[in-house]
Amino acid sequence: MDILQETDFEFYGLKKTGKVRDVYQQPHQIILVTTDRHSSFDRIVAHVPYKGQILNQISAFWFDKTQDIISNHVLAIPDANVTVAKKCTPIPIEAVVRGYITGVTGTSLWTHYSDGKRDFGNFILPEGLQKNQKLQTPVFTPSTKDDAHDVTMSPSEMIEGGVITAGLMNQIENASMALYERGVEIAKQHGLILVDTKYEFGLNENGMLTLIDEIHTPDSSRYWQLDSYEQRFAAQQEPENFDKEFLRLWFKENCDPYGDTVLPEAPEDLVLELSHRYIHVYEQLTETKFTPGSAPILERIQRNLGDYIL
Template structure:
């Protein structure tokens, strides 16, 4: 019998709108011309449980030297063959299934920047990352089916093997970002048509867009490459029907994510989705959903005040780590990058847990004992595969 993730009612309707949704949308955003600057501020709401936060930070500091950067399940698990090393995950071929293992690696700018405690050694972060994603997979089945088969370990997701479309669907609600392909970077350089989207003049960084847009990218040799819908069809990356179906699902997923986030005091700013075709030809949502690895989140209550003052929004994702590297090196061209400060690395571990607790409304508990994580993963994956 296959091990399967617990699924909630796929026909579950959208939640009733929180009062903050209407009040936020009714306010005007002031398109002031001004320079924004990065301030390493900590949102007051990130201190919602000071004792819990201090506990996580202490545990993170104590785990900095024990991060998991690599796995070798092809040696320890029968039936696993080839291994692909992604920026964050190790992906193993298990025949009809893929085994995706989350490591401690933290990526941005198309390279690994740091190792974050709890992505590996004690299994904390991967549980947060995987549990956050699984929660969203369960909550969005009324919009689209997904490829998840089971989650036999804190670090592991087993998924149906799909023919993945070579296009990432990046959905954006704000003009922001710090990478070369971010909407603010290209807009600030004068581009007014991006990936087939016409953008109005006079916008400033972190301003809300008139409506959500999709800015697709394809995988290049070194960096993601922005592409328009017309180019996607012309290059044969997707058919028109496939693109239309996936685009519709991506926009619905994002709108639902924005609503749920706002109900919990957050703004879902942008995210990326990946889709593929399963063995039966059905289009499935793959990879992760609305995690802080793939998404940008801001604190809702302070957004407008900070926007008007020309300050960066209070974020709950890895953007502040990106900004630190942008201010201290050239993360695209420098061969050797500086080490991320320990306090930033530990703060990032806390923010991922904070986001999990805000979105799911569940309390996250630190493990009481250390485990031999590779042995544990090998045993759990072996058992799960034997049941499929």
């Protein structure tokens, strides 16, 4: 099985390495190669077969289905793992929208709520919510995009702190809510609940707000199975999900993922399970059978990118 760990295509432009994507900078466009890298604890913990292709193709699916809401960065998808995109100036905000109260990490809504927090600045949650319950209306919980760690702030805190102007924040919130609503509607048609998600925006060369990076992928979003949700929620069982939590737990139990310089290799069966989950979301959502792109992946990408050499 061929796995895409990293690329060295510097002849396409200066390379910037994200956690998951290798990004090549050209004067007016960027080449985003989505790799099979899997990040957790702010570091790469595994390489998951087909993950890069699936993320790129799920994003392509959603960019297409939302272009009437807001213009996005896609120019071309010359390869299963590659998007050629308009170069934008990224806005350093993660625009998070949540339709359900859930999560286990320090930034999750359920963690704050179960610690007693009700007033989130731009919305107040009622008493008596249960974990995984659907919210009356979706909520907007943006955070700053920081190299060290993201900080959740209400929109007015961001405006007062000078992170962003009120006008732009308002545009981002409106776009995010409309994108999430569309996401929920289409996911539902395919038997899925789009639980929560995170968007990134940038400004294009004309200063217009543009959706960038990725959209509604299993990395940026949480999906649950629709048909079993109600019954499981009533029985206080966790929803059927596609979470990566099991892999996080394995690392927590087998090493110190924040402290150790070198991490142990994750067991192959866990990595393959994760790969199957990505494939499952792709197939259920797009209602098409997943077909791996031809291998070797690196050679194939280079062949397909031939025309984009500077």
